[in-house]
Structure formats: C-alpha cells, structure tokens
Amino acid sequence: MxxxxxxxxxxxxxxxxxxxxxxxxxxxxxVASDKIQEALGFPGELVEDWEERAIAKMGELLxxxxxxxxxxxxxxxxxxxxxxxxxxxxxxxxxxxxxxxQDLLRxxxxxxxxxxxxxxxxxxxxxxxxxxxxxEWYSYYxxxxxxxxxxxxxxxxxxxxxVTMAAREILDSVGYGQKYANEIIGKVHKIGNNLGLPGxxxxxxxxxxxxxxxxxxxxxxxxxxxxxxAEVLLITPSADFFAEPHIDSLVGYAKVFHAAGISWTLSSKxxxxxxxxxxxxxxxxxxxxxxxxxxxxxxxxxxxxxxGECGHAWRVAxxxxxxxxxxxxxxxxxxxxxxxxxKQLDQRYKQPSHICEVTWDLIQKQAIxxxxxxxxxxxxxFHDSCNVARASRMGDMPGGQFEIPRNIIRAAANxxxxxxxxxxxxxxxxxxxxxxxxxxDLMDLRVKGALPRMEALKEVVEKDGVNFMAAICxxxxxxxxxxxxxxxxxxxxxxxxxxxxSNAIRLGDK
Amino acid sequence: xxQIEVNxxxxxxxxxxxxxxxxxxxxxVANYIAKTENLNMTEQHWEVxxxxxxxxxxxxxxxxxRVLTKAIGKKLGPEKGNSQYLYELFPYxxxxxxxxxxxxxxxxxxx
Numbered sequence: 001m002x003x004x005x006x007x008x009x010x011x012x013x014x015x016x017x018x019x020x021x022x023x024x025x026x027x028x029x030x031v032a033s034d035k036i037q038e039a040l041g042f043p044g045e046l047v048e049d050w051e052e053r054a055i056a057k058m059g060e061l062l063x064x065x066x067x068x069x070x071x072x073x074x075x076x077x078x079x080x081x082x083x084x085x086x087x088x089x090x091x092x093x094x095x096x097x098x099x100x101x102q103d104l105l106r107x108x109x110x111x112x113x114x115x116x117x118x119x120x121x122x123x124x125x126x127x128x129x130x131x132x133x134x135x136e137w138y139s140y141y142x143x144x145x146x147x148x149x150x151x152x153x154x155x156x157x158x159x160x161x162x163v164t165m166a167a168r169e170i171l172d173s174v175g176y177g178q179k180y181a182n183e184i185i186g187k188v189h190k191i192g193n194n195l196g197l198p199g200x201x202x203x204x205x206x207x208x209x210x211x212x213x214x215x216x217x218x219x220x221x222x223x224x225x226x227x228x229x230a231e232v233l234l235i236t237p238s239a240d241f242f243a244e245p246h247i248d249s250l251v252g253y254a255k256v257f258h259a260a261g262i263s264w265t266l267s268s269k270x271x272x273x274x275x276x277x278x279x280x281x282x283x284x285x286x287x288x289x290x291x292x293x294x295x296x297x298x299x300x301x302x303x304x305x306x307x308g309e310c311g312h313a314w315r316v317a318x319x320x321x322x323x324x325x326x327x328x329x330x331x332x333x334x335x336x337x338x339x340x341x342x343k344q345l346d347q348r349y350k351q352p353s354h355i356c357e358v359t360w361d362l363i364q365k366q367a368i369x370x371x372x373x374x375x376x377x378x379x380x381x382f383h384d385s386c387n388v389a390r391a392s393r394m395g396d397m398p399g400g401q402f403e404i405p406r407n408i409i410r411a412a413a414n415x416x417x418x419x420x421x422x423x424x425x426x427x428x429x430x431x432x433x434x435x436x437x438x439x440x441d442l443m444d445l446r447v448k449g450a451l452p453r454m455e456a457l458k459e460v461v462e463k464d465g466v467n468f469m470a471a472i473c474x475x476x477x478x479x480x481x482x483x484x485x486x487x488x489x490x491x492x493x494x495x496x497x498x499x500x501x502s503n504a505i506r507l508g509d510k
Numbered sequence: 511x512x513q514i515e516v517n518x519x520x521x522x523x524x525x526x527x528x529x530x531x532x533x534x535x536x537x538x539v540a541n542y543i544a545k546t547e548n549l550n551m552t553e554q555h556w557e558v559x560x561x562x563x564x565x566x567x568x569x570x571x572x573x574x575x576r577v578l579t580k581a582i583g584k585k586l587g588p589e590k591g592n593s594q595y596l597y598e599l600f601p602y603x604x605x606x607x608x609x610x611x612x613x614x615x616x617x618x619x620x621x
C-alpha cells in the first residue's frame with residue numbers, strides 16, 4: 001500500500017508591514033531641564049551655536065570610535081534590516097527601518113565629512129544639519145531601543161545601536177537631552193540608584209522583606225546590606241527592591257544564597273545594576289556609574305561580584321567592567337584600584353558572574369535542590385532579553401546565555417515551551433521598552449513596539465497554554481507588566497527566572 | 511513650567527502634572543489631580559494617600575509596592591493587602607498614579 005499522502009503543515013508566513021510615512025513623526029519624549037542637564041555636565045538648553053558644536057562633536061566621535069566611521073561608511077542600503085525592527089513592525093513608519101533611521105545621521109555625516117558630500121551633496125544624499133534635522137534626530141533616535149536585532153541580519157554587521165548612541169551623545173552635547181534617562185543618571189550620582197531610593201528606605205524595605213519571607217517559609221532568610229567581609233556582592237537593578245514582579249526574583253536570589261550557604265551582601269552605595277550611561281552613549285557616564293561598584297567592592301572586601309536580573313547591566317558588566325573598573329581581566333596596569341580589586345577577587349570564579357550562572361552551577365553540583373512541582377500551575381516560556389542575548393554570554397560555551405536560563409527554568413518547572421524560533425535567542429525581539437525608552441511619555445511607541453513579541457506569545461498561549469513568561473531584565477518585566485493588558489493578557493503573566501526558583505527551591509531540610 | 515489652578519491659586523507642575531513643590535499639596539489640589547486622572551476618591555483612596563505621604567516624609571521616597579500592600583493589609587485587613595486591591599483603586603498603577611494624587615514626585619527608573 002502506498003504511503004499516505006499528506007500536505008506539509010502550513011508555514012507561518014512572515015508579514016512585512018506596509019508603510020505609513022510619517023506615522024510617528026514629531027514623537028518627542030520630554031526634553032531634560034537645565035537642572036537635569038547641568039548635573040551631568042551637559043549644557044542646560046540648546047546652545048546658540050548648536051550646528052557648529054554638533055558637527056564638531058560628530059568629528060570627535062568619528063576619531064574616537066573607528067567603529068562609528070565604519071558603520072557610517074559601510075552600509076549599502078541592501079534593506080536586510082528594514083523589516084527586522086520591532087518599532088518599524090509596530091509603527092509602520094519607514095523612518096523606523098533601521099537603515100532609514102541610521103541615514104538620518106549618515107546623510108549629515110556625508111555632507112560634512114566626505115568629499116562627494118561636500119562637493120555634490122544632492123547626488124549622494126547628503127544633508128545640511130538644520131533645526132528640522134536636529135529635531136528629527138531627537139525624535140527617531142528615541143524610537144530605537146538599541147536592541148541590535150537588525151545587526152544580526154546585517155551582512156556587514158553594522159551595529160545600529162552605536163549609531164543611535166552617537167546621535168544621543170551629540171544631542172546631549174548641544175543641550176538637547178532626554179529627561180527620562182538623564183534624570184535617572186543624576187539620581188544614581190546623587191543617591192546611588194536609578195530610583196532615588198535612599199539608604200534608610202532600602203534598609204526598611206529589606207527588613208520588611210525578611211519578615212515577609214519568614215512568614216511565608218518559616219525560615220530566616222537574610223537580605224544583608226553593607227556587610228563587610230561577605231563573599232558575594234550582589235549588584236542588581238533597584239527595581240528589584242521596589243517593583244512587582246521584580247521583587248520576587250530578589251527573594252529568589254536570597255533563597256539561593258541561603259540554601260547554598262554563601263555569605264552575600266547588597267551595597268547602599270552601589271544599589272543599582274543598571275547603567276544608563278550606555279543608553280545615552282556616554283563613555284564618561286558609563287565609567288563613572290561603573291566605578292561606584294568598584295568602590296563598594298573594595299570597601300566591603302568581597303571576593304565575588306554577582307549581577308542580578310538586569311539585561312543591560314549584564315552587558316556592561318560582561319563586556320565593559322574589566323577595562324572600566326578592573327572587575328575581570330584586562331584592567332589598565334596603571335590603574336591602582338583596578339589592580340587592587342583584581343587581587344582581591346577570587347579568580348577561581350568568573351568575575352563578574354551572572355546570578356543565573358551561580359544558580360545553574362549550584363544546581364549541577366547539587367548544592368541546591370529544586371522541586372519543579374511547585375510551579376506546576378505554570379506553563380512557562382522564556383523571553384530572551386536583548387542585551388543578554390546579543391551582547392554577552394554566560395557559562396563556558398557559545399550560546400550559554402540562551403541555555404543557562406532555560407536550564408534553570410526546566411529545573412524549576414515541569415512545563416516549558418519556547419516561542420517561535422524566529423523570535424528567540426539571538427533573534428529575540430526587544431520588549432519594546434529598552435534603551436532608555438521605558439517612560440510614560442513614550443507609551444504609544446512602547447505598546448506598538450511590543451507587537452512582535454506579543455504575537456509570538458499569543459501563539460504559544462493558544463497552542464501550549466502558556467501562562468507565564470519569564471525574563472531576566474528589570475526593563476522587560478516593567479514593560480510587559482504595562483503592555484500585556486493592551487494585548488488582552490494578564491499583567492501578572494510576566495515574571496523573573498528567579499521567581500520560579502524562589503517557588504521551587506528546597507530550604508532548610510535538603 | 512506648566513501650572514494647574516485650584517480655587518484661584520496656581521501651582522507649578524511638571525510636564526505630566528506632578529506637583530513640583532511638595533509643600534503645595536492640600537486636599538483641594540489632591541481632589542483636582544484625582545479628577546484629571548478620572549479617579550473617584552473614596553475613603554479607601556485617602557488611606558493610601560495618607561500612608562504614602564507619611565512614608566515619604568520619613569524616607570524621601572514613595573514606598574515599594576510590597577511595603578505599601580503590607581501596610582494597607584495591616585490596616586484594612588489581609589484581603590486588601592495585595593497589589594490587586596491597589597490597582598482597583600489606582601488603575602494606572604499604585605506607584606505612579608497614587609503618588610501623583612499624593613503630591614509626591616513621580617518614581618522613575620526601571621519601574
């Protein structure tokens with residue numbers, strides 16, 4: 001008998017959105033006030049000679065970052081990136097195609113820095129820097145979350161995020177900064193974290209948390225603050241102290257350290273993992289913010305530095321902390337404090353480590369035990385956060401940053417499914433709120449930018465009954481809490497990987 | 511700077527309508543802001559506002575969601591000590607919306 005003939009299953013046909021020119025034109029997040037700007041050493045308001053200064057700044061950046069020049073020169077407008085951006089997909093504004101967004105800056109670069117652009121601007125698409133162009137930069141470079149999904153598809157490997165960062169750096173240098181990001185950076189310097197949570201409030205919050213966890217589990221789980229001589233310094237986003245569902249992951253980290261018998265501490269000086277210096281493209285700010293962590297580590301005498309669930313913090317920690325601060329290899333030999341810290345840290349451990357690396361290592365060594373039945377009410381999926389997925393790694397193998405969080409979830413829960421493979425791992429979609437855009441004045445953009453992730457989620461909700469999406473980033477968690485209801489989902493569907501660990505970990509009698 | 515006018519007096523706010531000066535706050539201003547947020551203020555709302563202001567006075571920041579839910583739970587009973595109850599009162603989120611009515615600065619960060 002002949003084999004039964006069946007039609008192949010339907011494929012999911014990628015839908016390339018039609019174009020709506022000008023759909024997001026004029027969108028403008030609040031501009032930073034003079035007070036906010038000046039606290040960071042930027043001009044308080046748009047300077048009179050902004051054109052001259054912007055071009056000078058661009059020249060400075062082109063000299064400083066060879067990569068920027070390469071990215072501005074190399075693009076051949078092949079269009080491979082055009083439909084890969086969540087903001088283009090969600091807004092249909094053609095200027096949100098990564099190639100077109102970059103061209104807003106590239107056209108000005110051509111005019112002032114290339115010979116054909118200087119001689120025949122019209123022929124090569126070169127533009128003068130006018131006030132309209134400057135406003136367009138402000139608008140569209142705040143419609144990019146620097147997630148770098150487009151770069152995965154670029155045959156030249158152009159890092160679009162670097163172009164966005166350069167544009168924002170130029171804007172800051174002429175007094176045209178964004179309120180949300182710059183106000184937050186000011187708070188880090190003044191108070192120690194993005195939230196502006198002062199030491200006494202942090203102490204009060206952590207004490208309350210100890211009471212709550214004791215009530216829940218009957219066990220004294222500590223949330224230590226500023227403990228000298230602790231083995232581990234945990235650097236985590238301040239949202240973990242403040243917001244839901246973030247705080248449930250903080251409880252998870254504490255339970256892991258408790259169960260494994262590792263002494264640990266938080267720091268009131270470095271009570272923030274986030275580093276918005278990255279978002280505004282300022283190396284200076286990036287370094288200043290990172291140095292607080294070194295100061296805290298030296299003061300507390302810790303042996304290990306572990307980073308909590310924060311996407312861009314892990315990018316900064318993994319990729320830049322070594323040269324910025326001496327955490328990891330590669331510190332400047334003339335930087336006394338960096339060298340001191342390298343000697344202080346226990347080099348048998350990866351410095352820094354991600355909390356997921358710590359937890360997975362302990363699970364494998366059977367130093368902690370998880371009961372996955374505790375999460376049987378969940379069917380779990382995992383949202384890869386952009387900065388972890390595309391700008392870092394975990395463990396010792398390529399793709400560890402994808403595998404390790406999934407391994408932990410599988411150990412903590414019996415039911416796990418992945419979303420469509422075109423939307424996960426290195427091809428993951430941004431949550432829609434990254435890169436300094438997690439602010440109410442950009443809510444329309446945030447809701448639209450979440451579309452592709454929501455589509456992929458809907459698919460597994462319908463097919464597999466998914467009711468929990470885990471993430472390892474404070475921004476992702478907040479963004480989804482806000483946008484899930486717009487797409488008909490419960491805001492409580494989003495949570496942390498260590499929230500699942502917290503539910504499943506065996507405490508006391510192992 | 512934008513302003514709001516209540517009972518013939520004007521008060522400075524930020525772009526989103528949060529009071530700039532903590533000391534400007536009074537019940538009338540709070541009622542006015544609540545109206546712009548489409549909130550129908552009840553005794554339960556005022557309980558939350560009262561707690562937020564006292565906490566801010568002590569710590570110079572709004573309380574974490576969990577601190578707030580716990581305090582409300584202690585005062586009004588455990589069935590109300592959860593964020594769901596607070597979201598029913600302040601649908602845009604107890605953190606931001608309640609702070610606005612309470613005349614406190616908007617909490618920002620990754621929240």
